Amino acid sequence: MELRPLYLLTFSGITTLILLLLFRLGQRLVSPSHTVREDLEHDHTARALLQVGQVLSVFLIAGSVVAGSVQGESVAQDALWVAAYSLLALGLLAVFGHLGVKVLLRSRLPAEIERGNTAAGLAAGAHYLATGIILSRSISGTDLRTLGIALVFFVMSQFALHLFVVLFRTLTAYDDAEEVLGENVAAAISYAGVTISLALIIGHAVEGTFEGWGPSLSGYAKALIFILTLYPVRQLLVQTLLLGARFTLRGGRLDQGIAAERNLGMAVLEAVAYLAAAFLVTRIS
Numbered sequence: 001m002e003l004r005p006l007y008l009l010t011f012s013g014i015t016t017l018i019l020l021l022l023f024r025l026g027q028r029l030v031s032p033s034h035t036v037r038e039d040l041e042h043d044h045t046a047r048a049l050l051q052v053g054q055v056l057s058v059f060l061i062a063g064s065v066v067a068g069s070v071q072g073e074s075v076a077q078d079a080l081w082v083a084a085y086s087l088l089a090l091g092l093l094a095v096f097g098h099l100g101v102k103v104l105l106r107s108r109l110p111a112e113i114e115r116g117n118t119a120a121g122l123a124a125g126a127h128y129l130a131t132g133i134i135l136s137r138s139i140s141g142t143d144l145r146t147l148g149i150a151l152v153f154f155v156m157s158q159f160a161l162h163l164f165v166v167l168f169r170t171l172t173a174y175d176d177a178e179e180v181l182g183e184n185v186a187a188a189i190s191y192a193g194v195t196i197s198l199a200l201i202i203g204h205a206v207e208g209t210f211e212g213w214g215p216s217l218s219g220y221a222k223a224l225i226f227i228l229t230l231y232p233v234r235q236l237l238v239q240t241l242l243l244g245a246r247f248t249l250r251g252g253r254l255d256q257g258i259a260a261e262r263n264l265g266m267a268v269l270e271a272v273a274y275l276a277a278a279f280l281v282t283r284i285s
Helices: 007-028 036-041 045-069 077-105 109-115 119-137 144-169 176-182 183-205 214-240 255-259 264-284
Strands: none
Touching: 007 036, 007 045, 007 176, 036 119, 036 214, 045 077, 045 109, 045 119, 077 109, 077 119, 077 144, 077 176, 109 119, 109 176, 119 144, 119 176, 119 183, 144 214, 176 183, 176 255, 183 214, 214 255, 255 264
16 A cells, blocks of 8 residues: 555654653653753753764654554554554663663763763764664564564674674774773764764665575675775775875774874764765665
8 A cells, every 4th residue: 555655754753752752751760860951951062962862863763663664554553563663672772772882882981971071972872873773774564573583683783783893993003992981082983983884784784675584694694794895994095095194904093193182083084984985885785
């Protein structure tokens, strides 16, 4: 059945509104003193950046769940599956976003955000957004079987995100987590760029119609190969071609600029290059 744009738009608006209300309710229960309004009105930049990543993720989840779960044959049926998948996705965002930040950026990060560390807020917000991107590409459907399959691929994708972030961080001569905890905003921008770019590629890999475990897992693994393009983007395109520095297999001028000099321009250039490469490979693959 062909879905009318107004029908989809109505479902998207209602779903987004409900998820945002639930998100705010969860904030009030867990941390009453930190809501979107409180953090923005009191100019708490670190908390605000974290909130931005979380809110963007809610919007991504709402849109993708509606697009993948609304069939147009029954309003009640559509509402049931949209509610089931969107609530599950919101719960997964809260759990995996929180755990991922602690695993990748160490348990001291929440305290640093409370202290007002802008770099910590940016890195944490980026990780929540990366989790939201993967959720938006994997969690949607209209039956329990699809739900189970989606959960399996989401967990696999989270593992892949963590693994590749850790592996990519070995390219830097500096410790990303320590730099972020030390209020190095340049390091946080670099971390945010690579994390979101990895999520875009991994999210693209998990998309598509399930055609059985063998073919689907094979296609997923092949799509992840495109992550390797981020290495020459950093070491060859940004460091050697754009910055005019000597090519190195690891570290180099870019590391010095970000860790020692805290050069925001270099960090933004690196992050944008990652994102551009991710958008490119997801369009052509």
